[in-house]
Amino acid sequence: MAKTIETEVSVQDFINSYVENDQKKEDSHRLIDLMKEWSGFEPKMWGPTIVGFGGYHYKYASGHEGDAPIIAFSPRKAQFSLYVYSQTEKSDLLLNDFGKFKMGKSCIYVKKLADIDISVLEKLCKETIAYLNEHHECSCHK
Numbered sequence: 001m002a003k004t005i006e007t008e009v010s011v012q013d014f015i016n017s018y019v020e021n022d023q024k025k026e027d028s029h030r031l032i033d034l035m036k037e038w039s040g041f042e043p044k045m046w047g048p049t050i051v052g053f054g055g056y057h058y059k060y061a062s063g064h065e066g067d068a069p070i071i072a073f074s075p076r077k078a079q080f081s082l083y084v085y086s087q088t089e090k091s092d093l094l095l096n097d098f099g100k101f102k103m104g105k106s107c108i109y110v111k112k113l114a115d116i117d118i119s120v121l122e123k124l125c126k127e128t129i130a131y132l133n134e135h136h137e138c139s140c141h142k
Contacts, residue, residue, distance in 0.1 A: 004047040004068060011043045011051055018049065019075045027113045028075045034118070035071055038125045050074045050083070056132050070132055071125045082108040084124045086131035094124050 011032065019025045032043050032051060039053040046052040052069020059065035072083040085091055085108055095103070099116035102109040108124075110116050 004050060004066075006052070006055065006067070006069075007045045007047065009045040009048075011045055014045055014049075014051070015075070023112060024075050024080075027080070028073075030113060031073050031080075034122070035073070035125065038122055039071055039129060041070070044069070046072060049076070050081075052083075054129075070129055079109045079111045080113075082110060082121070084108065084121065084128055086128040088127060088131055091124055091127050091131075094120050094127065098124070 015025060015028050015032075019028055028051070035051075035053045036043060041054040043051050043053060046069050050069065050072050051074065052072035054070035055067055056070055057065065057067050069083065074081040074083075079102075081104070083106065085103075085106065095101075095108075097117060098108075098120045100110065101116060
């Protein structure tokens with residue numbers, strides 16, 4: 001999500017105009033409700049297609065730095081991109097019970113919410129929030 005910035009675009013307008021499939025639209029609204037509850041943050045658009053919750057600042061050893069949502073998703077055409085993964089031992093163990101997904105470099109791809117265990121998604125989100133809270137300057141410091 002490098003170079004992705006928070007925008008003022010309405011999340012509801014984005015979902016209603018961008019997501020064509022009714023099931024994906026329904027799943028998007030459910031993800032918004034769940035991630036809002038788990039993170040404690042209102043949904044915001046990050047870039048043109050990412051719905052994010054909260055924010056944190058990262059800085060790599062290379063000197064590259066930026067801002068990103070704490071947890072997020074994007075209802076892409078083929079599948080959802082879930083930005084809820086932190087590379088921890090607990091997260092890796094949780095993936096064993098997650099359901100049907102593919103792993104990308106920094107995100108998890110799922111076709112629909114019915115393919116995954118929502119309670120495991122909650123644990124992944126909370127593990128990522130805890131990890132970012134510990135390792136980065138983030139709005140998750142409450």
